Structures are given as structure tokens and as C-alpha cells.
Amino acid sequence: MIAPLIAFSLVGLIFFYVQNLVLFPHVHLRLLSLLLFYVSLRPSLTLALALNLVLGCLEDSYATTPLGLHLGASLVLVAVARLSRRRLLLQQLGFQAVASLAALALQEVCLQMSTFILGYQPFFSPDLIKVHTMEILGTAFLGPLMHLLVQGVENFLRRLGWRPRSEPMPYQPFGE
Amino acid sequence: MSPQGRYRIPLLIALVLLLVFSVLSLSLKRSPVLKKVEGLVISLTAPGMEGLQYLGRSVKQLWLGYIYLVEVRRQTVELERQLEEYRQREVRFQEAQQALTRLEALLDLKRQVALPVIGARVIAYDPSLWSRSAIIDQGKVQGVKEGLPVLAPQGIVGRVVEVYPEYSKTMLIVDRKSAADAMIQRTRVRGILKGKGGNRCSLEFVPKNADVQVGDLVLASGLVGLYPKGLVFGKVTAANKKNPGVFQEIEVTSSADLSALEEVLVVKVANLALSEP
Numbered sequence: 317m318i319a320p321l322i323a324f325s326l327v328g329l330i331f332f333y334v335q336n337l338v339l340f341p342h343v344h345l346r347l348l349s350l351l352l353f354y355v356s357l358r359p360s361l362t363l364a365l366a367l368n369l370v371l372g373c374l375e376d377s378y379a380t381t382p383l384g385l386h387l388g389a390s391l392v393l394v395a396v397a398r399l400s401r402r403r404l405l406l407q408q409l410g411f412q413a414v415a416s417l418a419a420l421a422l423q424e425v426c427l428q429m430s431t432f433i434l435g436y437q438p439f440f441s442p443d444l445i446k447v448h449t450m451e452i453l454g455t456a457f458l459g460p461l462m463h464l465l466v467q468g469v470e471n472f473l474r475r476l477g478w479r480p481r482s483e484p485m486p487y488q489p490f491g492e
Numbered sequence: 493m494s495p496q497g498r499y500r501i502p503l504l505i506a507l508v509l510l511l512v513f514s515v516l517s518l519s520l521k522r523s524p525v526l527k528k529v530e531g532l533v534i535s536l537t538a539p540g541m542e543g544l545q546y547l548g549r550s551v552k553q554l555w556l557g558y559i560y561l562v563e564v565r566r567q568t569v570e571l572e573r574q575l576e577e578y579r580q581r582e583v584r585f586q587e588a589q590q591a592l593t594r595l596e597a598l599l600d601l602k603r604q605v606a607l608p609v610i611g612a613r614v615i616a617y618d619p620s621l622w623s624r625s626a627i628i629d630q631g632k633v634q635g636v637k638e639g640l641p642v643l644a645p646q647g648i649v650g651r652v653v654e655v656y657p658e659y660s661k662t663m664l665i666v667d668r669k670s671a672a673d674a675m676i677q678r679t680r681v682r683g684i685l686k687g688k689g690g691n692r693c694s695l696e697f698v699p700k701n702a703d704v705q706v707g708d709l710v711l712a713s714g715l716v717g718l719y720p721k722g723l724v725f726g727k728v729t730a731a732n733k734k735n736p737g738v739f740q741e742i743e744v745t746s747s748a749d750l751s752a753l754e755e756v757l758v759v760k761v762a763n764l765a766l767s768e769p
Contacts, residue, residue: 377530380625386620
């Protein structure tokens with residue numbers, strides 16, 4: 317688990333740098349959330365939770381909101397991804413993108429509720445709703461690319477000799 | 493599945509939830525341990541940001557300064573700098589003139605200008621929409637303390653909220669947690685300048701009968717002592733008296749571009765109110 321955790325944390329860090337140095341302040345995207353969602357669709361739950369801790373700490377450290385806000389809200393992404401993976405058997409990129417949209421929307425609700433409970437801002441402040449909606453839609457739109465990236469990182473790790481502890485058996489039809 | 497394997501996932505989830513809630517709860521109590529964790533994360537990740545920023549700046553400078561219109565670029569930068577300086581001088585002059593007319597003999601502008609400061613470079617922002625903060629490359633080692641005001645040539649930027657060994661976190665005036673006593677330069681009407689997120693602030697608790705117009709300059713009143721008196725917060729960009737309630741809705745836009753800060757000054761005086769006459 318250590319190798320993929322380091323690799324995906326580095327990818328997250330690169331996204332954070334790109335957001336900070338290239339996209340900010342004109343483009344707002346939740347690339348770290350999307351990365352976490354797609355990593356959570358992979359078999360290892362431990363990896364998803366560990367990555368959640370790393371990325372949540374990174375986001376919270378640079379914000380003025382209390383440490384733990386993103387950390388907690390991102391758990392929703394992990395939960396939705398695991399639920400989608402188990403119950404809906406997501407295989408197609410389109411369905412994954414729709415699931416990521418739902419997960420990001422739920423994360424937003426969770427963040428809004430947390431900031432409201434902590435007295436940080438009014439519940440669903442109308443002035444920022446449009447920007448947040450655009451941010452979520454734009455992020456979910458990038459889902460297929462993120463899927464390819466996560467797969468690419470895994471393939472890269474495999475080439476380096478890494479194997480997941482419990483890789484599912486490939487599907488084999490009867491009679492062959 | 494073995495009993496160990498059966499309980500592994502619920503146990504893992506329970507542990508993570510416990511950890512998250514403990515972290516959140518400790519963070520709300522401003523635990524020094526979490527401050528150290530935050531400082532560690534920033535100390536580990538900020539140098540990379542600083543390096544990339546330096547690399548980007550160098551490439552940009554190489555392109556703009558040597559390849560693309562060498563002399564014109566230098567002249568434009570110099571003229572822009574001079575123009576900004578004259579604008580600031582004009583604001584200061586207006587402020588001094590008003591002070592004289594009201595016989596505020598104790599107003600000492602020289603003291604404001606002569607405040608001890610530290611130069612700092614902005615190396616990172618919080619890219620999310622949940623807060624507005626910037627990380628600067630001066631920390632405890634250089635004498636930065638919590639609560640110190642941070643200024644840009646165009647006006648007030650915010651104040652230091654967290655100090656790490658080599659870096660500090662600045663809460664910008666547009667952050668939702670930011671609030672400061674402010675006044676309209678023209679009419680001396682006072683209010684509380686509150687951050688509204690994004691790039692906006694609002695001047696609150698200003699009665700509807702107060703004279704506030706679009707374009708009025710909003711200055712720090714110096715009353716609570718967070719920011720040096722007379723420095724510019726921004727300009728009034730909208731004033732609405734038709735809203736329900738007893739106060740006006742006044743939108744203020746910061747005079748400094750808070751999303752594109754490069755160099756800032758940290759004023760090394762912790763509580764400016766103490767030195768007010």
C-alpha cells in the first residue's frame with residue numbers, strides 16, 4: 317500500500333501545485349477530490365482512507381478553516397465511491413463521471429454544513445453557489461481523464477514490480 | 493472470512509472517523525500539536541511551490557526581459573511603479589489635508605510611514621473557495637508574529653494568523669473570518685469591514701442615513717489596532733439603501749489584487765491601538 321500511497325500523494329501534490337501556480341485565481345477545480353474519488357474506486361479501502369488523510373491535511377494546512385474540515389468532508393467521497401463500486405458495479409466512464417458528480421455534490425453539502433455548524437459562513441450562501449456549482453460540474457467533467465491517470469499510475473507501478481495484495485480474478489466465461 | 497478479516501474494515505472506518513473528529517475538535521481548540529502538523533505540512537510542501545514559482549518567474553523574466561521588447565518592458569514597469577507611487581501619495585495627501593482641516597494635530601502620518609516592516613514574498617494561496625489565505629516566506633525566525641498586519645503597495649492585504657518557523661499564513665481581508673474596523677475617508681463614517689469570500693468585502697453596520705457613495709475610499713480606522721490607521725482597504729463599489737433593516741449594504745473591493753500578490757510588507761508592530769494618541 318505504501319508505494320501507491322506515495323505515488324498518488326505525489327500526484328495530489330502536483331495537482332495542488334498546478335492549482336496554486338497555474339489555475340488560481342481564474343479556474344477553480346476540485347482536482348484533489350476527484351483524484352480521491354477515483355482512487356477510492358480501486359480495490360484497496362486502506363489506500364483510499366490513507367490518501368484521504370494526506371490530501372485532507374494538505375488542503376486544510378493552506379486554508380484558514382480548521383484542520384479536519386476537508387479531511388472529514390472528503391470521507392463522503394470515499395463512501396460514495398465504495399458504495400458505487402459495490403452496489404452499482406461501475407464499469408463505464410460515463411457512469412463513473414455521474415457518480416463522481418454525485419459524490420462531489422454530497423461533499424459540497426457536507427462542507428457547507430460543517431462550515432455552517434462551525435459558524436464560518438451562512439448555510440448555502442447564495443453569492444458563491446453559482447461558482448461552487450460550476451466548480452463541481454467542471455471537475456466531474458474531467459472524470460474520464462482522472463480515471464485514465466489513476467490507471468496510468470497503477471500501470472506504471474506494476475511495471476516497477478508492484479502488485480496489489482488482492483487483485484480480483486479476471487472474468488472468464490463458462491465453457492472456455 | 494476469518495474473524496480478524498471480518499472486523500478489519502469496520503474497525504478501519506471507525507478509526508478514521510475517530511481520527512477526523514478528534515483532529516477537528518482539537519483544531520477548534522487551537523491545539524499546538526495540530527499547529528505543528530500544519531506547520532510541518534507547509535514546511536514540506538511550500539519549498540516545492542517556492543522553487544516552481546522561482547523557476548516560472550525566471551523563465552518569464554528571461555522571456556519578457558531579454559527576448560521580448562527589452563527596453564519597452566523595463567520602461568513600462570518603471571512607469572507603472574511611478575504611477576502607483578503617485579496614487580498612494582495622492583491618497584496620503586488627501587488624508588493629511590482632511591486631518592489638518594479637522595485640527596487633528598495628533599495625527600502623525602510620519603509615524604505611519606516609519607512603521608518597522610519586513611519584506612515578504614507570497615509563495616502560495618489556498619486554491620479552494622472555502623477560505624482566502626496566502627502563505628508568505630517569512631516566519632518566526634524572521635520575527636513574524638501572529639496578528640501582524642500585512643500590506644501591499646496598494647493597501648492593506650490582511651493579517652498573519654499562523655506562524656511557522658520559515659513561513660506564515662496570512663488571512664486576507666476578503667476571508668469570511670476577517671473583520672476590521674474601517675471608515676469612509678470622505679465622511680469619516682465608521683463600520684466593520686467583513687470579508688465575504690471570493691474577492692469581496694462588505695462594510696457593515698453603517699446606518700442608512702450615513703453618506704456613502706460609490707467610489708469612496710475605505711480606510712483602516714485604527715480603532716481596534718489591527719491595522720495602521722489611514723491605510724487603504726479598498727473602494728466602495730456598491731451601496732444599497734433599499735434593503736430591509738436599519739443598515740446599508742455596502743460592497744467594498746480591495747485596492748490590492750489579492751489573487752495576484754507578489755511582494756508584501758509585514759508591519760512589525762503587534763498592537764497599533766496601544767500607540768494611538
